[in-house]
Amino acid sequence: MEKKQFQAESQRLLEMMVHSIYSQKEIFIRELISNASDAIDKIYYKALTDDSISFNKDDYFIKVTADKDKRTLTILDTGIGMTKEELESNLGTIAKSGSLAFKKEIEMEEGQEIIGQFGVGFYSSFMVADKVTVYTKSLYSDEGYKWESDGQDGYTIETYDKDIVGTEIVLHLKEDTEDEDYTKFLEEFQLRSIIKKHSDFIRYPIKMDITKTEPKSEDDDELVETTEEEIINSMVPIWRKNKQELKKEDYESFYQEKHFGFDQPLSYQHISVDGMVRFQSILYIPEQLPFNYYSQDFEKGLELYSNGVLIMEKCADLLPDHFSFIRGVVDSEDLSLNISREILQQDRQVKRIANNLEKKIKNHLQSMLKNERDKYETFFNVFGKQLKYGVYADFGANKDKLQDLLLFFSSKEEKLVSLKEYRERMKEDQKFIYYATGESHDKIAKLPQIELVTDKGYEVLYFTDEVDEFAIKMLMNYDDKEFKNVSSGDLGIENEEEKKEIEKQKEEHQDILKDMKELLGTKVKEVRLSSRLKSHPVCLSAEGDVSIDMEKVLQQMPDGQSVQADKVLEINTKHDIFQSLIQTHQTDKEKFTLYTNILYNQALLIEGLPIEDPVALTNDMCKVMV
Numbered sequence: 134m135e136k137k138q139f140q141a142e143s144q145r146l147l148e149m150m151v152h153s154i155y156s157q158k159e160i161f162i163r164e165l166i167s168n169a170s171d172a173i174d175k176i177y178y179k180a181l182t183d184d185s186i187s188f189n190k191d192d193y194f195i196k197v198t199a200d201k202d203k204r205t206l207t208i209l210d211t212g213i214g215m216t217k218e219e220l221e222s223n224l225g226t227i228a229k230s231g232s233l234a235f236k237k238e239i240e241m242e243e244g245q246e247i248i249g250q251f252g253v254g255f256y257s258s259f260m261v262a263d264k265v266t267v268y269t270k271s272l273y274s275d276e277g278y279k280w281e282s283d284g285q286d287g288y289t290i291e292t293y294d295k296d297i298v299g300t301e302i303v304l305h306l307k308e309d310t311e312d313e314d315y316t317k318f319l320e321e322f323q324l325r326s327i328i329k330k331h332s333d334f335i336r337y338p339i340k341m342d343i344t345k346t347e348p349k350s351e352d353d354d355e356l357v358e359t360t361e362e363e364i365i366n367s368m369v370p371i372w373r374k375n376k377q378e379l380k381k382e383d384y385e386s387f388y389q390e391k392h393f394g395f396d397q398p399l400s401y402q403h404i405s406v407d408g409m410v411r412f413q414s415i416l417y418i419p420e421q422l423p424f425n426y427y428s429q430d431f432e433k434g435l436e437l438y439s440n441g442v443l444i445m446e447k448c449a450d451l452l453p454d455h456f457s458f459i460r461g462v463v464d465s466e467d468l469s470l471n472i473s474r475e476i477l478q479q480d481r482q483v484k485r486i487a488n489n490l491e492k493k494i495k496n497h498l499q500s501m502l503k504n505e506r507d508k509y510e511t512f513f514n515v516f517g518k519q520l521k522y523g524v525y526a527d528f529g530a531n532k533d534k535l536q537d538l539l540l541f542f543s544s545k546e547e548k549l550v551s552l553k554e555y556r557e558r559m560k561e562d563q564k565f566i567y568y569a570t571g572e573s574h575d576k577i578a579k580l581p582q583i584e585l586v587t588d589k590g591y592e593v594l595y596f597t598d599e600v601d602e603f604a605i606k607m608l609m610n611y612d613d614k615e616f617k618n619v620s621s622g623d624l625g626i627e628n629e630e631e632k633k634e635i636e637k638q639k640e641e642h643q644d645i646l647k648d649m650k651e652l653l654g655t656k657v658k659e660v661r662l663s664s665r666l667k668s669h670p671v672c673l674s675a676e677g678d679v680s681i682d683m684e685k686v687l688q689q690m691p692d693g694q695s696v697q698a699d700k701v702l703e704i705n706t707k708h709d710i711f712q713s714l715i716q717t718h719q720t721d722k723e724k725f726t727l728y729t730n731i732l733y734n735q736a737l738l739i740e741g742l743p744i745e746d747p748v749a750l751t752n753d754m755c756k757v758m759v
């Protein structure tokens with residue numbers, strides 16, 4: 134049976150390539166500069182095994198020149214160049230990568246890298262140019278060649294008198310249209326920024342002629358324009374440099390240079406991993422909250438480089454949500470890129486890097502907590518909420534990882550404490566880790582429910598963030614000790630005598646409690662004599678999983694309207710008001726009703742809950758007064 138080759142409509146293929154692979158036109162500069170860098174690398178790698186080739190790094194560079202009059206952009210390199218055959222096969226065949234073949238041919242060692250692999254990058258120049266001319270002379274050829282194409286009707290090759298080995302690619306830029314501005318690629322400032330953005334860490338110098346306006350001389354105000362050749366790329370990225378040689382200021386200026394924030398970084402990590410996965414990274418914790426941090430506009434992610442070439446400005450997959458505040462860069466040579474180098478293939482390597490980074494970030498935070506307490510508290514005051522969301526999110530999948538990074542304000546220490554610190558100083562007989570919720574520390578400290586617990590010498594954690602109680606419910610317990618809201622159920626601190634006394638009183642006054650419950654109807658689940666109140670007349674507590682504060686939060690959510698806490702009105706038997714209740718219950722049912730309503734509303738007010746009928750309440754109060 135005859136086997137036929139697939140036919141490709143090369144013009145159509147090129148059109149598809151040019152218009153559908155890359156989402157940004159400016160990418161062509163990155164592709165051409167990467168090719169130039171590969172071409173220089175090829176001489177370098179050849180020189181390693183071939184004594185007849187000498188490689189002096191200083192002789193090799195890339196130069197980008199814009200000519201506004203001719204509308205041309207030229208990328209010149211002093212690399213290996215191309216023979217006539219190479220021109221034909223590399224630039225004449227789409228998806229043929231001479232670089233990939235080179236890589237295979239010389240069996241590169243670890244740490245040695247060539248960027249090109251797909252054989253398509255060169256054609257991205259047709260996104261912006263209607264004609265491309267390539268002048269090249271190979272290291273292995275005495276003759277130079279000129280290749281030219283309009284990207285539509287094939288290409289031409291002819292000999293060309295070229296002295297120096299290397300390649301010069303001239304793009305004849307398209308005319309601007311209503312939608313497209315091609316002239317910007319000829320503007321010095323724009324061109325320079327695009328190169329800095331994508332190709333800053335290409336390891337050979339990228340030169341450009343830079344024009345400056347300066348006073349003619351020191352004592353002459355007249356301005357003159359001067360043009361000088363400058364190297365515009367940093368070449369060696371800071372993350373490849375030796376940690377010992379870098380100072381705090383170097384990391385800080387990189388943070389500024391990258392526009393990670395207007396603030397200074399609070400802390401940074403320089404990571405270098407060489408194992409199952411190889412990567413280098415610099416991570417920062419910002420000092421201040423980004424203005425849109427808790428909004429939907431905020432995009433988490435790290436800058437991702439492959440061999441010093443920018444792949445993604447914000448790679449979200451590298452950071453878990455609970456560490457979304459981290460800014461920084463990751464560079465790895467082990468990534469499998471897709472053809473446009475824009476989107477990563479579903480990559481095991483990215484997952485591995487992300488897992489590794491998560492552990493490193495956690496360890497860094499833990500060591501900050503241990504060794505730089507003030508700094509950690511500054512961090513926690515800004516981003517602690519995100520860690521608490523992290524405990525709560527995904528049904529608590531990350532709670533064990535994050536619980537030791539949490540801090541809460543303590544009634545006893547009057548400062549932030551960790552759960553470990555609380556647990557370590559718990560009293561021997563203490564059954565629970567106590568917490569109380571409220572708007573502010575002051576308000577919590579005045580809660581009636583807290584009095585007995587603190588009076589008995591127990592430490593109480595103050596929860597002022599809406600997410601606090603949700604996160605703690607997800608944790609359920611810490612080191613075998615359950616969390617307990619001071620306003621809920623049995624606090625486990627009453628002694629036997631106190632318990633017996635309450636039981637006795639409950640029996641004695643069950644009629645009063647029953648009648649109060651009847652008067653309040655479904656507003657409360659029960660009216661109870663309190664064992665937790667000391668000086669305050671009443672309070673509301675909640676039974677079950679939903680506390681009163683959780684009810685408040687849930688009711689603000691669009692779908693949380695129906696969630697209600699099971700409220701219990703607690704009465705302090707030691708307060709004088711209780712005697713009045715007993716009295717009115719026997720002698721004046723109308724007053725008893727008034728007292729019940731007022732006391733219930735007082736309890737609502739203390740809890741910061743809305744009064745259902747304020748007019749009725751004020752009328753009731755007046756009736757009592759007159």
Ligand SMILES: Nc1ncnc2c1ncn2[C@@H]1O[C@H](COP(=O)(O)OP(=O)(O)OP(=O)(O)O)[C@@H](O)[C@H]1O
Nearest residue numbers: 168172223230231232249250251252253254255300
């Ligand atoms: N400046 C240059 N000097 C020498 N050879 C070059 C140059 N530019 C391109 N080539 C050759 O042309 C080939 C095709 O280039 P192209 O940019 O299309 O693909 P690539 O760089 O191999 O792969 P990728 O699509 O991943 O960038 C390269 O592999 C290389 O062999």
